[in-house]
Amino acid sequence: MKAISLWQPWATLMALDEKRIETRTRPIGYRGPLAICATKRSPIFCGALIQDEPFKTVLARHNINRFNQLPRACILCIVDLYDCVPVEELRGQRANVWPEHELEFGNFSVSVLGGPYAWLTRNVRPLKVPLPVIGQRGLFEVVCVCRVCGCTDECACEGGCSRIEFDLCSRCVDLKPLTIHHLPLTASEAMPCH
Numbered sequence: 180m181k182a183i184s185l186w187q188p189w190a191t192l193m194a195l196d197e198k199r200i201e202t203r204t205r206p207i208g209y210r211g212p213l214a215i216c217a218t219k220r221s222p223i224f225c226g227a228l229i230q231d232e233p234f235k236t237v238l239a240r241h242n243i244n245r246f247n248q249l250p251r252a253c254i255l256c257i258v259d260l261y262d263c264v265p266v267e268e269l270r271g272q273r274a275n276v277w278p279e280h281e282l283e284f285g286n287f288s289v290s291v292l293g294g295p296y297a298w299l300t301r302n303v304r305p306l307k308v309p310l311p312v313i314g315q316r317g318l319f320e321v322v323c324v325c326r327v328c329g330c331t332d333e334c335a336c337e338g339g340c341s342r343i344e345f346d347l348c349s350r351c352v353d354l355k356p357l358t359i360h361h362l363p364l365t366a367s368e369a370m371p372c373h
């Protein structure tokens with residue numbers, strides 16, 4: 180599955196469905212499911228940022244008050260990337276189709292050089308437990324292993340299957356797993372993000 184890394188708190192805001200538009204300097208042609216990862220490190224200013232509005236109020240709604248409650252170096256959710264347009268084109272669109280503070284959670288100031296670009300996402304599916312991953316710059320691939328049968332996209336179930344959740348394939352969707360194997364998380368990384 181394709182994945183991108185976001186600094187905190189933006190990665191968690193996306194998992195909480197408080198942010199659906201990722202603004203980047205480059206456009207993207209890819210459409211489809213996209214895993215949202217939180218980076219291992221975020222710049223130092225991010226820690227202070229979550230005490231500023233609207234971050235403070237929005238995160239407090241989800242019982243997040245401290246930066247170290249935000250998971251790091253893990254996949255938090257899957258979204259569907261369905262379009263990419265220069266932020267200019269979003270002007271005049273009804274803001275009420277987006278979460279309340281969407282425009283404050285991205286870079287919507289138009290550059291003379293063109294862009295930035297709005298990567299439009301919808302249909303967020305938070306992972307019940309964030310999955311540890313080391314992110315990379317730009318778009319990268321993460322391997323989705325089915326938590327029930329262990330299949331992957333490259334090595335699918337006999338007869339074929341697809342990803343229903345990040346770690347659940349279409350063949351196993353109705354089965355109750357006996358055990359769910361996740362890599363151990365430290366207490367601070369395991370904070371819920373939903």
Ligand SMILES: [Zn+2]
Pocket residue numbers: 325326327328329330336347348349350351
């Ligand atoms: Zn499976």
Ligand SMILES: [Zn+2]
Pocket residue numbers: 325328330331335336339340341348349350351
């Ligand atoms: Zn499968």
